Amino acid sequence: MKVGTDGVLLGAWAHNNPINRILDVGTGTGLIALMLAQKFQKALIDAIDINPYAVRLAQSNFLRSPWHNRLQAYLTDFNRFTTKVKYDLIVSNPPYFDENILAKNKYRNKARHTGSLLTEQLIKKAAELLQPYGSIQLILPYAKTELIQNISKDNNLYINKLTNVKGNKNTEFKRILVKLSFEKKSPTDINHLVIEKQRHVYTDSYIKLTRDFYLKM
Numbered sequence: 001m002k003v004g005t006d007g008v009l010l011g012a013w014a015h016n017n018p019i020n021r022i023l024d025v026g027t028g029t030g031l032i033a034l035m036l037a038q039k040f041q042k043a044l045i046d047a048i049d050i051n052p053y054a055v056r057l058a059q060s061n062f063l064r065s066p067w068h069n070r071l072q073a074y075l076t077d078f079n080r081f082t083t084k085v086k087y088d089l090i091v092s093n094p095p096y097f098d099e100n101i102l103a104k105n106k107y108r109n110k111a112r113h114t115g116s117l118l119t120e121q122l123i124k125k126a127a128e129l130l131q132p133y134g135s136i137q138l139i140l141p142y143a144k145t146e147l148i149q150n151i152s153k154d155n156n157l158y159i160n161k162l163t164n165v166k167g168n169k170n171t172e173f174k175r176i177l178v179k180l181s182f183e184k185k186s187p188t189d190i191n192h193l194v195i196e197k198q199r200h201v202y203t204d205s206y207i208k209l210t211r212d213f214y215l216k217m
Contacts, residue, residue: 003031005195006093006175009165010139011035012210013177016089019043023085023129025078025092025122026050030058030071032091035213037067043088047073048081078125088134090126094119119144120151123180127155135160135181142173152180161189168196 011032019040024033027047037045047062049055055075062071074081119140126136136157140148142164152159161179166172177193195206202217211217 006139007031008210010093014091014137016135019088021085021087023087023090026094027058028054030061034065037071045071048076050077086131087129088131090136093139094122123151124155135179137179139175139177142176145176148178158184159188160185164192166194169194
């Protein structure tokens, strides 16, 4: 359950207006929820995970933070999650590990393997919990771009913003950051983000996006 670049990217990139209630699906250590608590100073944030160890860890991290009174972690399967709350923002860094060789650690394996929460199920369920003006924001493998377009249509959602992410200018795109909502905006805001100029030397764009969340940047 390391702090990873994917989580940092989504936490820094996520946005909406207004934001009063946030749901973090598959919170892990609570990283994204904590970043959003820092960014949106009045938001109440629910963080859920199917892994009991992750939930205990997230709870501990929340309690040690300045925003502990606005953060709650729950042990639950998102497919069975029930609430009367409608959220302004739903975020997730969902599992995407598709390779045949699985991680030896069972918790890391469950967190990474696509079988624990399918992208289609995630978006369908999230749409049910969303305010009419709210948005679902995800970080996913670049290869899922077309899949997201199809799933969005099936759930009456539109892609409002899409950021293609690559490690450096010489590599292929690896991730997408995507914002979905019920509001159709044309044209879709599509842009690109390169993380590094060279190893551990970050681009100006990455620094601008994430600097509020690093001790040294």
